[in-house]
Amino acid sequence: MMPGESLSEIPLIEQVRVINQRFRSCLSPLLLLCVFWFAACGSAPPDSDWRDPVDAWQSDDVGGEQDAVGSVVGDGWRSGPGAEAIVGPVITVATFNQHHLSDTICQSGQCGPNDFERKWSQAEFDARIAERAAAIDALNADIIFLQEVETQAVLDALNAALDDPYPVAILAETGYSASLDVAVLARGALVDSREYSELNDSTYRFSRRFLRVDLDIQGERVIAFSAHFKAKYQDQAGRRIAEAKTAHQIVTEVAANHDGALVILGGDLNDTPDSEPLMALTGDGLLKRVAEGMDILDVYTFVYQQRRQEIDHLLIAPTRGGRYVNESVHSLHDEGEWVGYGGSDHSALVGQFEMR
Template sequence: MRLASFNVENLFDRAKAMNLDTWAEGRVVLDRFAELQKLLGQVTYSDADKARMATLIIELGMEESDIGPFVILRRNRGNLLKRPRTGGVVITANGRIDWVGSLELRDEPINEIAMQNTARVMSDLNADILGIVEVESRPVLTAFNTQVLPAVGGMPFNQVMVIDGNDERGIDVGLLTRNGFVLDIMRSHVDDRDAAGNPIFSRDCPEYYVTTPAGATLLVMVNHFKSKGFGSTQSSDARRHAQARRARDIYEKRIAEGFDHIALIGDLNDTPDSAPLAPLKESTLRDAFTHPAFDDGGFPGTFGLGNAGNKIDYLLLSPKLFDEVERGGVFRKGAWPGSRPKRWETYPELTEPKHAASDHAAIWVDLNI
C-alpha cells in the first residue's frame, strides 16, 4: 500500500492576502488581521484597544467601507463603529457583547491550470491513503475529488474526510482513502489546550484509524504546525514546540495502548534538526527520508526549490511501520523547478510559477502491511 502527504495550498479558493506578489506583503496583512481579530474578541475594550482597532481597520483599507481589499468586516447586529464624514474610524462598542459579527479574509479563485496540476499530482501519486494539508473544507475536497480529479483522468478516492480546525483562513487537514482502505474511527484534538487555555494546534491533530485490506489498523495523524511567519520568531517557535510535544504525547499514548502502525504526517514547518521539533526527534518516530529505500531525487527539501533548509514536510513512522517500508520518494512534477537550470521534470502545463500545483512537493512511501 502507498501512504502519501501533500500540502495542496488550497484547492479552489485562497485568501487574497496569501496570493500577493511577495510573502512579506501577505504577512503584513495577515498580522494586522490576526491582531484586529484578537482585539475584537475581547470582553471589554479599553480606550487603547479602541484606538488600536481603529488604526488597524484603516490600515486594512476599511476606513470608508466594511469591505477592504483583503478583509471583510461583517456587522450583523449592534454597534461596533462609526465613520465620521471628516474621515477616520471611531469604535463605539465597549466590548464584544455590544455587537454581533465577524472579521473575515477575502478569497479569490486559484489559477485554473494550477488547480488541474494539483489534481494531476493527487492522481499520479497513486496513493491508497493520502493526507491533505491546507484544504478549505470537506465539501470543497469532496467536490475536487468528484469533479476535478476525473477531469484530468484521475480516479476519485472512496472516502474523503476533513475535520474543521482552528484556522479561520480555511486551511485544514484531511484524509482520502482508496477502495479497500476503510476509515473506521476518527478522533479530533482541535480543543486540546495549553496551560493558558489557548488551542495547541493551529489546525488540528486528527487521528484517523484506517483498516487495510489485509486487516491491519494504520493510525494516521495528519498535521500542519504553526508557520515561521505571521508572528514573532519566538512565539512561532514556542507554538511549534508545544504542538510537537503534544503530538508526541498522543503518539506515545497510542503506542502504549498497543497500536504499532502509526504515521504522523504533514507539514511541520521546520527542519528535522530544529529545536521546535525536538520532542518528535526524542520519540521513537523515524523519518521516512532516512530509510535506505527512500529516494529524494537529489534534493533534500520539500518546499520551494528543494534545498535542505526547506525540508518541512514529513512522513514520521513508528518503528514497526518504518521496518515495513519498501520504497519511498518525493513527487516534484507539480512543483516549480526554477529556471536556471530547471531542477526537475514537470508537467508540460507548468510553464510559470503560478501554474504550480503547490509550493510543496508531495511525499510518499510504499508499505508492506
C-alpha cells in the same frame, strides 16, 4: 551501582544483580521471577489525559492480531532493501500541502490581492481543482495527508475530480473564517476518526486540528495522523514545540495501545529535521522520520530564499503492525522545476509502508 544512585536509575539486569547480591541467601528462584515481573510492570507507559478509555477497538483486531501495550523500538522499523524482508502488503503514503486551496466565497470580507483569503471565480476554482487533482492522481497513493484545504466542500470537489476518487475523504475544520485545514484521503474502509485541538501547554492550541483517521486497508489496521504545525510567518515562540510535544504524546500512546497497527504521521510541520520541534518528535526514538539519512536533494519539499528545506515529513511509530520500506521516500516536483508540485509552492513527499 554507584554510591547515592537509586535502583531505578540503573538498567533492569543490573537491578536484578544488585538485588541478588543483597538477598542471595533468601531469594528463591520463584521470588527472582517475581522481581523480573514487578520491574517489567514498572516500565509500562503511564496513563495520561490523551489515552481515551474507549480508544481500544471493541472488535477483534483487523487481521486477527492481538494488540499489546508497548511498541518495539529498534532497527526493525524498516523493511525492504538493506533491511528486513517484506512479508506483508505494501501501501504508498504521501503528504502534500495544497497552498491556499480555497473556494469561491469570501468568508472574511477581506479578499483583496494582498489579503490572506482569496475569492476565486468559478473558472479559477475549477482550474485549480483540476491542476491539484492531476498531481494527486500521479501520486497513486493509498493515503494522502493534505494541508491548506478550506472546507469539506472543497475537499469533496477535489476528490470528485480525481480519476479514482477516494472512499475516505475527511477534513478537520478548525472553525474560524477562511481557515485552511488538514485532511486525509484514503483507500480502504473508515473505522473511526477524531480531532485534537488542545495542547499540553495550555498557553496554545493546535494551530490547525490534529486529525486521526483509523482505517481498514486490505484487512490490516492503519492509524494515520495528519498535521500542519504553526508557520514561521508571524511566529509564536514555542508554539511548534508545544504542538510537537503534544503530537508525540498522542501518537506514541496510541501506538503503544495498538501495537498490531501501522501507525503513521504526516504533514507540513514547518520546521527542519535539526530543529527543536522535530527533535521533540523524534529525539527519543519512539517516532521515526522516514527520510532520516537521505540526501536533501531527494526529499526537500520547500524552497525559502533559494535554499532547499525539509519541512514536510512522514513519520512512523515502530510497531509490530507496520514497517517503512527502506529507501522508498522521495519528493516530487513539477517537471522542469525545483519549486513546488501541482501548482502548489510545496513538493509532495511520498513513501511506502509495509502492513503486517
